[in-house]
Amino acid sequence: MEKILFSLLPILLFSNFIFAQRDTDHWFAPYFDSSSTNYVHAIYLSTDSVVPFQVRVFNNNNQIGIVTISKGNPQVFNVPSSLIKANAVNDAAQVRTLGLYTNGDLPYFATLRIYSQFHGEIITSKGRAE
Secondary structure (H helix, E strand, O other), rough: OOOHHHHHHHHHHHHHHHHOEEEEEEEEEEEEEEOOOOEEEEEEOOOOOOOOEEEEEOOOOOOEEEEEEOOOOOOEEEOHHOOEEEHHHHOOOOOOOOOEEEEEEEEEEEEEEEEEOOEEEEEEOOOOOO
């Protein structure tokens, strides 16, 4: 009996992390890149909700776009480099005029993908800190 309880203990302790990246709010901090590579920046949005809903994308408290997502209908929102890429080291990871914030009525997944033909990065948002 003890073996069964001890084997279920990790499942019970870590079950709240299964949906840790699914939330109604996501924020992506600006990053610094010293290279002159022209990267493509895009937010990939998806959900497991069968009900379609809108996700709003903001930069510096201004709405820059809106997409509708649902289960089986993920969307990609292309982002201008000037809204997420910092030109100075001190501007990276700071709450100023750079960075992206997304907000939806239902929980969803959000990743920021930065890529060129030679290299790519994926930044996953956890959602709100609780």
